[in-house]
Amino acid sequence: xxxxxxxxxxxxxxxxxxxxxxxxxxxxxxxxxxxxxxxxxxxxxxxxxxxxxxxxxxxxxxxxxxxxxxxxxxxxxxxxxxxxxxxxxxxxxxxxxxxxxxxxxxxxxxxxxxxxxxxxxxxxxxxxxxxxxxxxxxxxxxxxxxxxxxxxxxxxxxxxxxxxxxxxxxxxxxxxxxxxxxxxxxxxxxxxxxxxxxxxxxxxxxxxxxxxxxxxxxxxxxxxxxxxxxxxxxxxxxxxxxxxxxxxxxxxxxxxxxxxxxxxxxxxxxxxxxxxxxxxxxxxxxxxxx
Amino acid sequence: xxxxxxxxxxxxxxxxxxxxxxxxxxxxxxxxxxxxxxxxxxxxxxxxxxxxxxxxxxxxxxxxxxxxxxxxxxxxxxxxxxxxxxxxxxxxxxxxxxxxxxxxxxxxxxxxxxxxxxxxxxxxxxxxxxxxxxxxxxxxxxxxxxxxxxxxxxxxxxxxxxx
Numbered sequence: 347x348x349x350x351x352x353x354x355x356x357x358x359x360x361x362x363x364x365x366x367x368x369x370x371x372x373x374x375x376x377x378x379x380x381x382x383x384x385x386x387x388x389x390x391x392x393x394x395x396x397x398x399x400x401x402x403x404x405x406x407x408x409x410x411x412x413x414x415x416x417x418x419x420x421x422x423x424x425x426x427x428x429x430x431x432x433x434x435x436x437x438x439x440x441x442x443x444x445x446x447x448x449x450x451x452x453x454x455x456x457x458x459x460x461x462x463x464x465x466x467x468x469x470x471x472x473x474x475x476x477x478x479x480x481x482x483x484x485x486x487x488x489x490x491x492x493x494x495x496x497x498x499x500x501x502x503x504x505x506x507x508x509x510x511x512x513x514x515x516x517x518x519x520x521x522x523x524x525x526x527x528x529x530x531x532x533x534x535x536x537x538x539x540x541x542x543x544x545x546x547x548x549x550x551x552x553x554x555x556x557x558x559x560x561x562x563x564x565x566x567x568x569x570x571x572x573x574x575x576x577x578x579x580x581x582x583x584x585x586x587x588x589x590x591x592x593x594x595x596x597x598x599x600x601x602x603x604x605x606x607x608x609x610x611x612x613x614x615x616x617x618x619x620x621x622x623x624x625x626x627x628x629x630x631x632x633x634x635x636x
Numbered sequence: 637x638x639x640x641x642x643x644x645x646x647x648x649x650x651x652x653x654x655x656x657x658x659x660x661x662x663x664x665x666x667x668x669x670x671x672x673x674x675x676x677x678x679x680x681x682x683x684x685x686x687x688x689x690x691x692x693x694x695x696x697x698x699x700x701x702x703x704x705x706x707x708x709x710x711x712x713x714x715x716x717x718x719x720x721x722x723x724x725x726x727x728x729x730x731x732x733x734x735x736x737x738x739x740x741x742x743x744x745x746x747x748x749x750x751x752x753x754x755x756x757x758x759x760x761x762x763x764x765x766x767x768x769x770x771x772x773x774x775x776x777x778x779x780x781x782x783x784x785x786x787x788x789x790x791x792x793x794x795x796x797x798x799x
Contacts, residue, residue: 349685349704356646356663356709379710386666386705387686399663401710427699451775452753453690456699457706 349390355398362405362487366514370489372398374511379403380422383458384466408516413438418520422461427452429460439520441548444531445476448543461515464500467507467572470543474501474573476531477518478565479548485517492516498565501572526560527552528631530624533567534616543568545613547600547620551588551628559583564621569604569613576603579621588629597621648712652677653721663709668692670708671718679719679748683777690776693749694718700756700775719748722755731755734793735786742780749776754790763794 357376359365369376376398379385388394402408402423409423413434420429426446429435436443449455449463449472463473464484474497482497486509497518500507509515523529529550535541546567552560562583564576579600586592597618606613645660652675661670668685671677671694683691685704692703695717722729731751734740741747750773757764757772764772769790770783778786 351664351666353662353664355644356707379707382707382710383687383702383705386707390686399707401707403710451690452756452772453693453700453702453775454687456696457701 351386351389352392352395354396357398357400358404359400359402360404362407362514362516363489365400365402365405366487366489366512368398368400369512369514376400376511378465378514380462381425381458383454384462384468411435413522416522418522420460420518420520422514422516423459424461425457425459426455426463430455438522439480441476441480441529441531441550442473442520445472445533445546445548448472448531448533448535448546450541460518464497464518465507465509465515467501467503467505469504469571469573470546470568471573472531472533472543472546472567474498475546475548475565475567477520477548478573478575479529479531479550479563480520480523481550481563483519484515485519486513487516488513494519498573498575503571506572523550524552524560526554526632526635528628528635530627530631532620532624532627534620544609545569545616545620547617547624549621549624549628551583551625551632553588553632557587559586559588564600566600566604566617569606569617571605571607574603576600576621578603583625588625590626590629593622593625594618596625646709648709650711650713651715653716653718661708663707665708666704667694667696667706667708667711667716668703670711671703671716674708677718677720681745681748683745688777689746690749690753691746693752693776695752695756698756698759700753702775717752717755719751722751729755730796731758731790731793734789734796738785738789738792740781740785740789746776746778746780750778750786754793757790758794758797762797764791766791 377396379401408421410421412419426449429446430443477497485494531548533543533546536544548565550563554560562580566574600621601614601617647660649658681691683689687702687705693700694703753773769787
C-alpha cells in the first residue's frame with residue numbers, strides 16, 4: 347500500500363520539558379505530532395520519514411485558551427474547532443474564528459491545531475494572514491530557553507519556518523484590540539476536494555476619534571511563497587481619514603506587495619477586491635461599535 | 637521502549653461502539669487500518685487514505701474525524717463510534733432509515749462517513765437547517781447522489797427524532 351506509514355518510535359511525553367529534551371536528544375530525527383492532519387499525510391507521502399514521533403497530547407499544560415483582557419494566549423494543542431467555538435475568541439477576536447472556519451472541513455478542524463497550521467507553513471494557510479493582522483506573537487522553546495517573534499517573521503518560504511529542529515512552537519499570543527478597531531478575514535477557495543484557499547486577506551484597522559487611521563495591519567495569504575505583511579499598504583492608510591474612496595487605492599498597493607506564481611491575474615484581482623471589502627467591513631464594525 | 641526491539645508495540649485501551657478493547661499494536665497503524673484489519677469492522681471505508689474524501693469518518697469522543705489521519709495509538713483512552721455502532725438492538729438508527737427511505741445511498745461507499753458526520757451534527761443541533769447539514773457533510777465526498785437526497789435524508793431523520 348502506497349499510503350502505508352513507515353515504522354517509527356512513538357513517544358508520549360507528559361510534560362513540556364520532557365518533550366523538549368526528546369527533541370534535543372533526537373535532533374532532526376523527530377517530528378512533533380499535535381493534530382496530525384498535515385504530519386500524517388506527509389508521512390504517508392514519504393515527504394517526511396521521522397524515526398521518532400513525539401505526540402504532545404498527553405501534555406495537558408499545552409492545551410489552553412486564556413484571555414486576561416490584555417493578551418489572548420493559545421496553547422499548541424488547541425484545534426481549529428476549539429478556536430471557532432471559544433466564546434472568548436468569538437467575542438474579542440472574531441477574525442480568528444473566521445480564519446479557522448475557512449480551514450477545510452469539520453474532520454480537519456476537529457483534529458488540526460492552530461500551531462500546526464503555522465508550523466506546516468503552507469503558503470495558502472488561512473490563519474497566518476489573520477494572525478498577521480492581529481499582531482500575533484509566537485513563543486518558541488527549546489531546552490536552551492525561549493524566544494518570541496512576530497508571526498510575519500516566522501515563515502521562511504513554502505512549507506518552511508525559522509523553527510530549529512530542537513525548537514517547538516509553544517504559544518500563540520494576541521494582544522487585545524484597542525478601542526475603535528475592527529477587522530475582517532476574507533478568502534476564496536479553489537474548488538477542489540479540500541477547498542484550499544486561493545487568496546486570503548486579513549485586515550485590522552484602528553482609528554483615532556477624528557476617524558483618521560491610527561494603525562493598519564494587513565496580512566495576505568496564498569499570493570506568494572509565504573504569508574505576506576502588506577507594509578506599504580499599511581503605511582499608505584496610516585494618518586488618513588478612512589473613507590471608501592481610499593479602499594481601491596489601498597487594494598492596488600497591496601497587489602504590488604504580492605507575488606503570486608500561478609493564476610496571477612485572478613489572484614491580483616481578488617487581492618484588490620478583498621482589501622477593499624475587508625476595509626469596508628472593518629470600518630462598518632468600528633462605526634457600529636461607536 | 638524495549639531494548640533490542642527497535643519498533644516496539646504499543647499497548648492501548650479504547651472503547652469501540654461501547655465495547656472496551658485492550659490491544660497491542662504497532663505505532664504506524666492508523667485508526668482506520670486498526671478498525672478494519674485488526675477489529676474487523678469494515679463498515680468504515682478507505683477512500684483516498686489522505687484526509688480528503690471523508691469515507692473513513694468515525695466519531696472520536698463524539699466528534700467526526702478522518703480515521704486515516706489518526707494513529708491508533710493516539711486513540712488510547714478514547715471512545716470511537718463507527719457505523720456498526722449506530723443501530724441499537726438490531727434496529728437501524730433513524731438516520732440510516734431515512735437514508736434508505738429517501739434514496740440517499742447509491743454506491744454506498746461514502747454512506748458510513750456521511751451517517752457519522754450527520755450523527756455528530758444532530759447530537760449538537762437536533763433541528764438543523766439545510767445550510768447546517770451541508771456544512772456538516774462538507775468533508776464527505778459523494779460521487780453518485782449529488783448530495784440532494786443525502787441532505788434531505790438528514791433533515792427527515794432530524795424531524796423523525798423530534799428535533
